[in-house]
Amino acid sequence: xxxxxxxxxxxxxxxxxxxxxxxxxxxxxxxxxxxxxxxxxxxxxxxxxxxxxxxxxxxxxxxxxxxxxxxxxxxxxxxxxxxxxxxxxxxxxxxxxxxxxxxxxxxxxxxxxxxxxxxxxxxxxxxxxxxxxxxxxxxxxxxxxxxxxxxxxxxxxxxxxxxxxxxxxxxxxxxxxxxxxxxxxxxxxxxxxxxxxxxxxxxxxxxxxxxxxxxxxxxxxxxxxxxxxxxxxxxxxxxxxxxxxxxxxxxxxxxxxxxxxxxxxxxxxxxxxxxxxxxxxxxxxxxxxxxxxxxxxxxxxxxxxxxxxxxxxxxxxxxxxxxxxxxxxxxxxxxxxxxxxxxxxxxxxxxxxxxxxxxxxxxxxxxxxxxxxxxxxxxxxxxxxxxxxxxxxxxxxxxxxxxxxxxxxxxxxxxxxxxxxxxxxxxxxxxxxxxxxxxxxxxxxxxxxxxxxxxxxxxxxxxxxxxxxxxxxxxxxxxxxxxxxxxxxxxxxxxxxxxxxxxxxxxxxxxxxxxxxxxxxxxxxxxxxxxxxxxxxxxxxxxxxxxxxxxxxxxxxxxxxxxxxxxxxxxxxxxxxxxxxxxxxxxxxxxxxxxxxxxxxxxxxxxxxxxxxxxxxxxxxxxxxxxxxxxxxxxxxxxxxxxxxxxxxxxxxxxxxxxxxxxxxxxxxxxxxxxxxxxxxxxxxxxxxxxxxxxxxxxxxxxxxxxxxxxxxxxxxxxxxxx
Numbered sequence: 001x002x003x004x005x006x007x008x009x010x011x012x013x014x015x016x017x018x019x020x021x022x023x024x025x026x027x028x029x030x031x032x033x034x035x036x037x038x039x040x041x042x043x044x045x046x047x048x049x050x051x052x053x054x055x056x057x058x059x060x061x062x063x064x065x066x067x068x069x070x071x072x073x074x075x076x077x078x079x080x081x082x083x084x085x086x087x088x089x090x091x092x093x094x095x096x097x098x099x100x101x102x103x104x105x106x107x108x109x110x111x112x113x114x115x116x117x118x119x120x121x122x123x124x125x126x127x128x129x130x131x132x133x134x135x136x137x138x139x140x141x142x143x144x145x146x147x148x149x150x151x152x153x154x155x156x157x158x159x160x161x162x163x164x165x166x167x168x169x170x171x172x173x174x175x176x177x178x179x180x181x182x183x184x185x186x187x188x189x190x191x192x193x194x195x196x197x198x199x200x201x202x203x204x205x206x207x208x209x210x211x212x213x214x215x216x217x218x219x220x221x222x223x224x225x226x227x228x229x230x231x232x233x234x235x236x237x238x239x240x241x242x243x244x245x246x247x248x249x250x251x252x253x254x255x256x257x258x259x260x261x262x263x264x265x266x267x268x269x270x271x272x273x274x275x276x277x278x279x280x281x282x283x284x285x286x287x288x289x290x291x292x293x294x295x296x297x298x299x300x301x302x303x304x305x306x307x308x309x310x311x312x313x314x315x316x317x318x319x320x321x322x323x324x325x326x327x328x329x330x331x332x333x334x335x336x337x338x339x340x341x342x343x344x345x346x347x348x349x350x351x352x353x354x355x356x357x358x359x360x361x362x363x364x365x366x367x368x369x370x371x372x373x374x375x376x377x378x379x380x381x382x383x384x385x386x387x388x389x390x391x392x393x394x395x396x397x398x399x400x401x402x403x404x405x406x407x408x409x410x411x412x413x414x415x416x417x418x419x420x421x422x423x424x425x426x427x428x429x430x431x432x433x434x435x436x437x438x439x440x441x442x443x444x445x446x447x448x449x450x451x452x453x454x455x456x457x458x459x460x461x462x463x464x465x466x467x468x469x470x471x472x473x474x475x476x477x478x479x480x481x482x483x484x485x486x487x488x489x490x491x492x493x494x495x496x497x498x499x500x501x502x503x504x505x506x507x508x509x510x511x512x513x514x515x516x517x518x519x520x521x522x523x524x525x526x527x528x529x530x531x532x533x534x535x536x537x538x539x540x541x542x543x544x545x546x547x548x549x550x551x552x553x554x555x556x557x558x559x560x561x562x563x564x565x566x567x568x569x570x571x572x573x574x575x576x577x578x579x580x581x582x583x584x585x586x587x588x589x590x591x592x593x594x595x596x597x598x599x600x601x602x603x604x605x606x607x608x609x610x611x612x613x614x615x616x617x618x619x620x621x622x623x624x625x626x627x628x629x630x631x632x633x634x635x636x637x638x639x640x641x642x643x644x645x646x647x648x649x650x651x652x653x654x655x656x657x658x659x660x661x662x663x664x665x666x667x668x669x670x671x672x673x674x675x676x677x678x679x680x681x682x683x684x685x686x687x688x689x690x691x692x693x694x695x696x697x698x699x700x701x702x703x704x705x706x707x708x709x710x711x712x713x714x715x716x717x718x719x720x721x722x723x
Contacts, residue, residue, distance in 0.1 A: 001425050002394075003665070006198065008090070009651075011611050014298055014405045032053070032316070034087065034631045035399065041335075043144050043145045044105055044107075044112045044136050044138075044145040044390070045104075045105055046145075046338055047066055047136060047144075047145045047146065047147055047204065048101055048105065048112075048130075048134060048147070049101060049113040050062070050066060051063055051066045051134065051147045051216045052099050052100070052101055052134075054066070055085070055099055056098055056099055058082070058085075060081045060082040060085075061078045061716045061717045063078070064077065064078035064081050066146060066147050067081075067146060067147050067148075067149050068137050068139060068146035068147065068148050069139075069320060070148065071146075071147065071148055071150075072151045072530055072583050073514070075149075079658070080430065081149075082129055084151060084154070084341065085154065087160070088151075088154050088155065088163060091123045091163050091164070091165055091325075092120055092122050092125075092163070092165065092325055093123045093125075093165060093294075093297065093323075094121060094122050094123075095121050095122070095123055095295060096120070096121040096443065097118055097119070097120050097121070098118065098119050099116050099117070099118040099119075100116070100118075100119075101114055101115065102115045102116070102117045102131075103115050104685060105136070109348070110137060111135065111136065111137050111138070111148075111604070112135075112136040112137075112139040112145070113133050113134070113135060113136070114133065114134045114136060115132075115133055116131070116132045116133065116134055116153065117130070117131050118130045118131055118132065118154070120337070122297075122337065123294060123295050123296060123297045124165065124167065124297035124321065124322070124323040124337055124339065125165075125297075125322070125323055125324065125325050125337040125339045126337065126339050128325075128336060128337035128632065129153050130154075130156075130336060131156075132152060132153055132154060132155060132156050132507055132579060133152070133153065133156070134147060134148075134149065134153045135147070135148035135150075136148060136238065137435070148281050148352060150392035151293035155336065155544055156326060157327055157329030157330060157332075157334065158327065158329070160329055160330065161327050161328055161329025161330070162327070162328045162329070163325070163326075163327050163601075164210040164325075164326050164328065165324070165325050165326075166322055166323055166324050166326060166405050167299070167321055167322075167323045168321060168322040168323055168324075168340065168341040169321055169341065169530065170318065170320060170322070170341040170342060170343050170344055171186060171265060171304075171319070171343055171344055172186055172265070172267065172282075172317055172318050172319070172322050172344040173316070173317045173318075173319070173345045173346040173347060174346045174347075175185065175279055175309060175310070175317065175341075175346075175347055175348075175349065175350055176346065176347070176348045176349065177274070177275075177348075177351045177352070177353045177356075178349060178350055178351055178352055178353075178381075178574060179349065179352070180348075181271065181274070181353045182271070183269065183270070183271060183274060183279045183349070183351075184268070184269055184279055184310065185267075185268050185270065186265040186266070186267065186268070187265065187266060187267075188263060188264070188265055188629065189240040189263075189265070189266050189269035190240065190241055190242070190243055190246060190264075190266055191236075191237045191238075191239070191240050191241070191261070191262050191263075191264050192212065192215060192216065192238050192241050192246070192259065192260070192261050192262065193227075193235050193236050193237040193238050193259075193262065194212075194223075194226075194227045194235075194236050194238060194258050194259060194260070195232075195233065195234070195235055195236070195258050195260060196227050196230065196232040196233075196234075196236065196258070197232040197233050197258075198257045198258035199258045204256070204258075205224075206220075206259060206643075206659060207256075207591075208259065209223055211226060211249070211252055211253070211256070211259075212238060212259070213570050213703050214249070215239075215241060215245060215249055215253075216238060216239040216241065218239060220237070223238055223343065225577055226238050231611060234299075234301055234429075235260055235262065235301075237262075237264075240266075243650070246261055248594075252457055252659050254648075259478070263322065266303075267281070267282045267303065269281070269391040269392060271353075272355065272391040272392040272393070273360075273388075273527060274353060274356060275349075275351055275356050275383065275384075275389065276308070276387065276388060276389055276391050277307075277308060277383065277384075277404075277406040277408070278308055278309060278349070278351060278356075278380075278406075278511070278572065278594075279308050279309060279310065279391070280305055280306065280307035280308020280309055280310035280311050280312075281305075281306060281307055281350075281391045282303045282304060282305050282306060282310055282636075283303060283304070283306045283309065284301070284302075284303055284304075285298065285300060285301075285302065285304055286306075287304075289606070296320060297321045297322070297323070299321070302321075304318055305317065305318065307404060307406075307512070308511060308512075308718075309347070309510055309511065309572060309573070311347065311512060311514060311619065311641075312509075312510045312511050313347060313510050313573060314346070315345040316347065316576075317344050317345060317347060318344050319341065319342040319343045319344035319345070320341065320342040322338070322339045322340045322341030322342070323339065323341075323598045324337070324338035325337045325338070326340075330450065335612065337579060341628055345570045345576060347573050347575065347576070348573070348574045348575040349378075349380075349572050349574060350374070350379035350380050350381060350571065350572055350573070350574045351380065351381065351382065351383070351572070352381045352382060353380050354706075355382045355703075355706060355707055356381075356383070358382070358703065358706035359372060359382040359383075359384040359703055359706075360384045360386075360388065362702045362703060362706070362712075363384045363386050363684075363699065364386065365386060365387065366386060366686050366687075366689065366691075367386055367387065367407070367510060367686070367687040367688070368385075368386055368407060368412060368444045368667075368686035368687050369383075369384065369385045369386070369406075369407035369408035369551045369685050370382065370383070370384040370408070370551075370682070370683070370684050370685075370699070370703065371383050371408050371551050371552050371554075371555040371570075371582060371681075371682070371683045372555075372680055372681065372682050372703060372707070373556075373570055373678055373680065373681040374679070374680060374681075375559055375562045375563055375672055375678035375680055375681050376678075376679075377568060377569065377571075378556065378568040378569065378570040378681075379558050379570070379571060379572075379574065380509070380570055380571065380572050381680065382650070382703075383406075383408045383409075383552075383572075384407050384408070385406045385407040385411075386407070387401055387402065387403040388403055389403040389404060391513075398630075406511065406512070407551065407685070407687075408550070408551045408552050409507075409509060409511050409512065409513035409514065409550055409551075409552050410512060410513060410514050410545075410550065410622050411512050411514070411550060411551065411685070411687075412516055412517070412548040412549065412550060413548065413549060413550075413657055413666050413668075413685060413687075414543060414545070414547055414548065414549075414657035414658065414659075414666065415503075415542055415543040415546055415547060415549045415554060415655060415657060416542075416543040416544070416655030416656050416657030416658075416666065416667065416668050416692065417474045417542060417546065417654060417655040417656065417668070418543060418554055418557075418653050418654075418655035418670050418693070419498075419540075419541075419542070419543030419549075419646045419652065419655070420471055420474065420479050420541075420542065420543065420653070421471070421501075421557070421561060421598050421653060422494070422497055422498050422501050422503075422557070423479050423482055423483060423486075423494065423540075423541045423542070424467060424471055424479075424482070424594075424597070424598055424601070425497060425588065425589065425590050425594060425598065426482075426486055426493060426494050426497040427482040427485065427486060428467075428590070428591070428594040428597070429469070429497065429589050429591075430486060430489055430493060431592065432482065432485035432486060432489060433467055433482055433485065434467065435467050435468060435593070435594065435597035436466055436467070436468070437467050437470045438464050438465065438466050439464070439465055439466070439467070439470060439475075439477065439478045439481060440457055440463070440464055440465075440477075441458075441461040441462040441463060441464075441465055441470075441475050441477035441478065442454060442461045442463075442477075443456050443458065443459050443460050443461030443477075444461070444477070444482040445476070445477045445481065445482060447469050447481060447484045447538070448484070448534060448535065448538070451533065452475065454477075454480055455476070456475060456476045456477045457474070457476060457656075458473075458475075461477070462475045462477070462478075462611075465478060465540075465611075467482070467597070468597045468598075468600060468601045468604075469601070469604070469611055470601075471598065471601030471602070471604075471605075471653070472601045472602075472604030472605055472608050472611045472612055472613075473611040473612070473613065474605075474613050474653075474654065474655075476542050479541045479542050480541060480542065481536050482564065483537050483538040483539075483540065483541025484534060484537070486537060486541070487534045487537035487538070491521050491532050491536075491537060492520050494537055494540055494541065495518045495519065495520040495540070497589065498518045498540075498547070499518055500567075500586065500588060500589050500710060501557045501560065501588065501616075502553055502556045502557055502560070502567050502586075503516055503518050503547075503549055503553055503557070504516055504517060504518030507552055507553060507556055507569055507570050508569040508570075508571075509517075509552065509569070509571060509572060510571065510572045510573050511572065513550065513552065514550055515552055516547075516548045516549045517546060517547060517548040519540065519546035519547060520532070521538070523546075524536065524546070532636065543655060543657060544657065544658060549683045550685075551683050552570060552683075553670070554670050554683045554685075555570065555670065555682075555683035556568075556569075556570055557670075558653075558670045558671070558672055558681045558683060559672070559681045560588055561588075561595065561598055561599060561602070561672070562651070562672035562678035562681055563678065564595070565587050565588040565590055565595055566585040566586070566587055566588075566693075567585060567586040567587070567588060568585045572712065580649055585633075586592065599675070602651035602652055602653055602671075603649060603650075603675050605651070605652050605653055605654065606618040606621075606649070606650045606671070607649065611669045612694075613693045614652060614654050614669065614692075614693045614697040615699050616693075616720065617693060617694075617697040617701060618650060618697075618701060619717070620713070621648075621650070621701060621713075622634045622635070622647075623647070623648040623708070623710065624637055624645040624646060624647050624648065624699070625644070625646045625647075625648065626645070627641075631648055631708040631709070631710060634647065639695045645672075646674075646676070647672060648674050648708070649673070649674055649676065650671050650672075650673045650674075650675065650700075650701070650704060651671060651672055651673070651675040651678075652669060652670060652671030652672075652697070652700065653668075653671070654668060654669050654691070654692035654693040654696065654697055655667075655668030655669070655670075655692045655696075656690075656691045656692045656693075659687075663688050664689055664690055665690060665691070666685060666686065666687055666688065666689075667685070667686040667689050667691060667692040667694070667695040667696040668683075668684070668685055668686075668692045669683070669684050669688055669692050669693070669696035669697040669699070669700045670682070670683040670684075670700075671683075671700050671704070673704050679707075680701045680704070680707055682703050682704060682707075683700075684696040684699045684700050684703070686699070690719060691720070694718075694719035694720055694721070698713070698715055698716050699714060699715075702715070
């Protein structure tokens with residue numbers, strides 16, 4: 001073994017380098033026959049160092065060969081030595097342990113002692129250090145040193161003690177709506193369950209199953225299935241039972257050590273049909289996430305957030321378990337390490353229950369999504385997605401139909417003409433057009449030649465029309481031309497503006513969300529292996545092609561236009577909320593004049609009877625603010641004051657995005673109101689239904705009416721082909 005050989009070589013080199021013997025000194029034979037200390041010192045240190053290194057590398061075979069005869073006899077083999085260390089690591093929930101020698105060795109006759117310092121990394125109690133000692137003895141038969149090992153070398157007192165990790169569980173916080181309505185709370189249940197390792201033999205298990213079947217009314221095979229595949233030391237819940245039933249069967253239950261009755265808290269959703277996509281739900285840790293949660297100190301059988309705010313804010317709401325690593329030895333208790341549990345926090349959302357229920361009801365069973373933001377700071381007042389689900393009745397059919405997908409944040413669609421605000425901003429910002437420039441629309445556009453002709457949705461064309469009016473009329477020809485000019489300046493510029501409006505990136509809301517896609521030449525080459533063309537930019541200019549957005553991103557863009565040009569992050573958690581300073585909000589690349597032109601164009605969409613694509617959908621929307629600030633029909637304001645009364649005007653933009661193939665298009669409408677001092681932003685997306693003005697605009701109107709407490713206008717049955 002090279003360690004001992006190396007020690008011998010060192011010892012020999014020390015002797016050979018000694019100067020010639022002084023003839024006046026006694027000869028070696030005249031000295032007492034004690035051993036030279038230097039070789040013994042080097043050999044003992046080498047044994048201690050090599051043993052520690054082997055333990056750190058988990059090379060227990062080498063470590064076992066370094067033990068003295070007495071230690072080897074007690075341990076039998078290297079596997080048992082490994083088992084002793086692994087048992088401690090398992091109890092301590094240690095992901096890592098590393099031992100170092102500290103200081104020199106202490107000698108007394110044929111024995112020595114090495115001081116060990118072991119640093120532990122525990123997933124439950126964090127990092128801590130333990131100081132212990134490793135004994136060493138001189139073995140005359142081997143003429144060398146050996147390690148005299150006991151479990152005290154791992155933790156002092158472990159040889160005759162018991163090591164135990166005591167867990168401190170955490171309580172999950174509640175979720176409330178803005179008005180205090182409970183959306184998710186913890187409710188106490190009495191649960192009867194089984195610890196499989198405590199079942200003694202098949203006969204006891206049969207009697208146990210019969211008793212549990214009487215108590216729970218479940219079939220014995222169904223009961224066994226609940227614990228058969230669970231770790232044998234875990235408490236496996238069988239059923240929630242009434243306290244009176246436990247009292248009735250108490251004398252029978254206590255005869256079975258494997259049966260336990262526990263008071264536990266379980267997630268409860270008092271309003272399971274209120275914003276289920278926003279609130280989300282909890283469940284057991286998925287197998288693919290188990291390792292990560294155990295690394296954070298979780299045992300593995302806890303419930304965590306799996307969707308919605310429950311998932312996105314799981315660390316805040318769920319907290320983190322704590323514990324204490326304790327050694328009971330010699331009548332004393334030693335706390336080796338401890339970390340308190342972090343209790344879950346209650347959170348209050350920005351959701352308005354009344355508006356949320358109205359949005360859900362008005363969206364109905366149509367596939368799509370609705371987002372309502374507070375214009376001032378982009379707080380989410382309502383967010384609905386259809387198809388939907390109930391947290392207390394989550395069926396396989398609902399999962400199969402995609403009901404769990406929150407289309408407001410995870411659905412990705414072409415933006416259609418809602419993107420024309422971005423194109424207008426880029427055109428003005430890059431100096432290729434102005435709000436007042438007049439274009440000619442004969443009903444088609446031949447900017448890349450007759451062979452590549454593109455048509456306007458209005459087959460007869462809009463004739464002579466300005467850029468601002470082109471936004472109101474959603475004139476494709478105007479925006480094809482602007483897109484061509486932007487392409488001539490740079491194939492990247494329109495995509496760059498799209499990103500400045502918040503597209504192509506997650507908004508940062510406290511929900512799972514998609515980033516969407518802003519295509520550009522680099523993306524097309526990388527994804528499709530094709531070069532970018534002018535036709536790609538022209539398609540992008542009207543919101544078609546490869547571009548993908550979420551309804552929340554469109555709402556974020558609309559809010560930025562409404563609030564004066566700040567792209568603020570939408571948020572759901574009102575309290576506790578990380579403070580985001582105004583400086584973190586990005587400013588749109590727009591001059592005040594350009595922003596005003598876009599805003600005026602959006603007002604025309606709902607107000608301009610000749611050009612506005614949705615003016616016919618807002619017919620009869622004739623509301624004013626009275627002297628007390630209430631919204632009433634303008635006709636109810638006395639005639640003398642009516643002319644000067646402030647009107648409730650909606651600014652919006654419709655969009656119809658082609659879905660591909662023979663599928664009907666996606667219908668968009670995004671708006672803010674009042675136009676002169678915005679309070680809310682509403683964005684609606686309906687899948688595969690038709691034109692935005694025909695279907696999405698009436699829905700947005702109804703939600704605005706609900707917000708102001710007005711009579712809800714009926715859903716129109718007619719449609720008009722535009723965009």
